[in-house]
Amino acid sequence: xxxxxxxxxxxxxxxxxxxxxxxxxxxxxxxxxxxxxxxxxxxxxxxxxxxxxxxxxxxxxxxxxxxxxxxxxxxxxxxxxxxxxxxxxxxxxxxxxxxxxxxxxxxxxxxxxxxxxxxxxxxxxxxxxxxxxxxxxxxxxxxxxxxxxxxxxxxxxxxxxxxxxxxxxxxxxxxxxxxxxxxxxxxxxxxxxxxxxxxxxxxxxxxxxxxxxxxxxxxxxxxxxxxxxxxxxxxxxxxxxxxxxxxxxxxxxxxxxxxxxxxxxxxxxxxxxxxxxxxxxxxxxxxxxxxxxxxxxxxxxxxxxxxxxxxxxxxxxxxxxxxxxxxxxxxxxxxxxxxxxxxxxxxxxxxxxxxxxxxxxxxxxxxxxxxxxxxxxxxxxxxxxxxxxxxxxxxxxxxxxxxxxxxxxxx
Amino acid sequence: xxxxxxxxxxxxxxxxxxxxxxxxxxxxxxxxxxxxxxxxxxxxxxxxxxxxxxxxxxxxxxxxxxxxxxxxxxxxxxxxxxxxxxxxxxxxxxxxxxxxxxxxxxxxxxxxxxxxxxxxxxxxxxxxxxxxxxxxxxxxxxxxxxxxxxxxxxxxxxxxxxxxxxxxxxxxxxxxxxxxxxxxxxxxxxxxxxxxxxxxxxxxxxxxxxxxxxxxxxxxxxxxxxxxxxxxxxxxxxxxxxxxxxxxxxxxxxxxxxxxxxxxxxxxxxxxxxxxxxxxxxxxxxxxxxx
Numbered sequence: 001x002x003x004x005x006x007x008x009x010x011x012x013x014x015x016x017x018x019x020x021x022x023x024x025x026x027x028x029x030x031x032x033x034x035x036x037x038x039x040x041x042x043x044x045x046x047x048x049x050x051x052x053x054x055x056x057x058x059x060x061x062x063x064x065x066x067x068x069x070x071x072x073x074x075x076x077x078x079x080x081x082x083x084x085x086x087x088x089x090x091x092x093x094x095x096x097x098x099x100x101x102x103x104x105x106x107x108x109x110x111x112x113x114x115x116x117x118x119x120x121x122x123x124x125x126x127x128x129x130x131x132x133x134x135x136x137x138x139x140x141x142x143x144x145x146x147x148x149x150x151x152x153x154x155x156x157x158x159x160x161x162x163x164x165x166x167x168x169x170x171x172x173x174x175x176x177x178x179x180x181x182x183x184x185x186x187x188x189x190x191x192x193x194x195x196x197x198x199x200x201x202x203x204x205x206x207x208x209x210x211x212x213x214x215x216x217x218x219x220x221x222x223x224x225x226x227x228x229x230x231x232x233x234x235x236x237x238x239x240x241x242x243x244x245x246x247x248x249x250x251x252x253x254x255x256x257x258x259x260x261x262x263x264x265x266x267x268x269x270x271x272x273x274x275x276x277x278x279x280x281x282x283x284x285x286x287x288x289x290x291x292x293x294x295x296x297x298x299x300x301x302x303x304x305x306x307x308x309x310x311x312x313x314x315x316x317x318x319x320x321x322x323x324x325x326x327x328x329x330x331x332x333x334x335x336x337x338x339x340x341x342x343x344x345x346x347x348x349x350x351x352x353x354x355x356x357x358x359x360x361x362x363x364x365x366x367x368x369x370x371x372x373x374x375x376x377x378x379x380x381x382x383x384x385x386x387x388x389x390x391x392x393x394x395x396x397x398x399x400x401x402x403x404x405x406x407x408x409x410x411x
Numbered sequence: 412x413x414x415x416x417x418x419x420x421x422x423x424x425x426x427x428x429x430x431x432x433x434x435x436x437x438x439x440x441x442x443x444x445x446x447x448x449x450x451x452x453x454x455x456x457x458x459x460x461x462x463x464x465x466x467x468x469x470x471x472x473x474x475x476x477x478x479x480x481x482x483x484x485x486x487x488x489x490x491x492x493x494x495x496x497x498x499x500x501x502x503x504x505x506x507x508x509x510x511x512x513x514x515x516x517x518x519x520x521x522x523x524x525x526x527x528x529x530x531x532x533x534x535x536x537x538x539x540x541x542x543x544x545x546x547x548x549x550x551x552x553x554x555x556x557x558x559x560x561x562x563x564x565x566x567x568x569x570x571x572x573x574x575x576x577x578x579x580x581x582x583x584x585x586x587x588x589x590x591x592x593x594x595x596x597x598x599x600x601x602x603x604x605x606x607x608x609x610x611x612x613x614x615x616x617x618x619x620x621x622x623x624x625x626x627x628x629x630x631x632x633x634x635x636x637x638x639x640x641x642x643x644x645x646x647x648x649x650x651x652x653x654x655x656x657x658x659x660x661x662x663x664x665x666x667x668x669x670x671x672x673x674x675x676x677x678x679x680x681x682x683x684x685x686x687x688x689x690x691x692x693x694x695x696x697x698x699x700x701x702x
Contacts, residue, residue: 087432088538089539090537090699091696092432092433092434092696096433098433099431100429100431104430106538106539112534113533113538115462117465117466118461130454132540135450
């Protein structure tokens with residue numbers, strides 16, 4: 001194994017923040033001059049001016065191997081951007097050390113350095129130079145860049161007349177043709193239509209897989225992170241909360257954001273004739289769990305109390321994946337129920353779901369009218385494949401092998 | 412942390428260079444980096460030049476009109492109203508314009524470099540490059556106006572049928588000196604401007620006052636006669652005194668070589684350059700956090 005291309009050791013970054021006033025965040029000379037005269041009282045200086053040290057990064061260490069795509073996730077203010085700024089040498093760390101074995105190019109926001117008055121053609125050269133390309137390199141790749149961006153018609157129009165989509169496409173096209181050993185990408189996929197986003201993701205995959213470049217990818221688009229990255233680092237308040245295989249880190253992240261908003265979506269109407277009193281997600285041997293391996297059978301056990309006789313009562317369970325796409329819905333047969341408490345068990349034995357984080361929704365209805373609908377669990381299905389080891393599952397669908405294939409020899 | 416086992420193996424030949432980021436580390440390869448980013452320098456200068464007169468009606472006339480009008484007004488006030496003498500047989504207008512040339516260059520260079528970092532804040536906070544490139548490129552841009560002014564000078568010389576001496580060949584030396592004289596204070600001001608926006612107001616003030624503190628509308632000889640030798644030494648500490656007199660020596664060739672003024676100018680220019688670079692380099696690493 002070769003030495004890692006990025007080696008981050010005990011990285012810290014402190015900022016001094018001011019709580020005073022707050023409208024002007026830069027000092028004027030007068031502030032400083034007047035503070036010289038207060039130097040004798042330096043001890044209460046910090047508190048009197050409302051200064052505070054803010055630790056944007058606390059003791060962050062990790063390593064990245066060449067050719068790896070590392071996702072960096074975390075909520076706003078977790079320190080992602082600070083980390084990237086240090087790695088791309090925009091700002092210095094307060095403590096700690098980073099070793100980079102190769103050139104770094106960063107895309108902190110695409111279109112950095114675009115000048116509105118210049119044409120698309122001129123901006124390709126300007127932006128390329130800012131991102132660290134030589135003129136010869138840009139010339140060589142010019143057609144490719146224009147092709148990728150799809151704005152050749154407007155190449156001689158000032159970019160201030162571009163639509164925001166065209167602007168971003170051109171900017172990303174330039175950036176995508178950089179050839180650094182390490183590429184740092186921050187939230188570039190926020191703009192652009194679906195098709196272009198796909199193109200960008202594809203390009204980034206190419207860059208890492210076939211060209212052996214290392215990519216650090218920061219995004220709130222978890223689907224993109226999952227698709228692109230092999231490993232991920234979860235930052236939380238300046239510390240690394242978890243690092244490892246991308247799906248595990250993502251599930252930790254989704255649990256973190258769940259505990260942050262501990263109120264699952266509720267659609268319950270009070271004084272309904274039926275409601276769920278208890279819900280447990282279990283393995284098939286009745287052990288409660290919230291994470292399963294791919295292909296492992298599972299069940300949901302529901303206790304439902306019915307207070308009025310119902311003519312066509314249905315209990316149902318739905319699964320929604322991380323991208324908010326409903327994956328499957330199962331329901332009981334509509335039936336007459338008298339008052340009382342009932343136990344329903346929904347078992348899933350044969351249909352396999354791909355590794356992902358799923359939200360489990362429970363719904364009760366009578367005669368097609370919703371009585372209750374509520375999100376109960378977050379189910380993590382992890383890509384450990386003892387059962388379906390016969391095939392590779394990267395890039396597979398959400399539902400695995402739902403159809404029964406038969407075959408016969410015809411010749 | 413796991414250490415890779417192959418640590419003892421000597422570096423392979425095509426191993427890419429290793430960059431180490433640490434507090435205070437940025438200084439190591441600074442000047443090499445500056446050279447490596449020379450294309451960026453060129454392209455930033457080119458950007459500023461090409462957007463300069465976009466969406467203006469008069470376009471490049473804006474480079475011609477201000478120095479030309481200033482020259483006329485100064486000639487009227489100092490020659491006609493105040494009755495000051497020119498240098499030797501040179502027409503007063505040409506003497507003024509020979510002083511205007513370096514002064515405009517200095518004022519433009521100082522003004523644009525002083526605001527260059529704040530004006531490029533979006534770049535500073537997003538991409539790494541040696542920050543010296545930004546004020547450097549801003550100063551290079553002022554050369555364009557200088558070249559245009561040279562053309563006006565040629566027209567003036569033809570108009571007055573005044574033939575410059577061969578000394579005009581040494582003009583590039585004085586040109587470089589004027590640029591260096593602007594670079595030192597420019598670096599200082601732009602670095603300070605990042606933290607203290609007060610300096611944004613100081614730059615126009617300096618160039619406004621400096622126009623009268625430097626011998627632009629009159630010759631330095633007149634000043635020496637009025638204030639005496641001792642004070643004149645003080646006066647010549649203004650680096651532009653030496654540069655302007657040097658320009659006049661080149662173009663007009665009517666006065667002796669300004670040894671004293673040039674010597675003092677070199678001293679103050681070097682001093683300002685040293686201070687400017689020191690301040691710039693020591694604050695540079697925090698630009699992205701403060702700007």
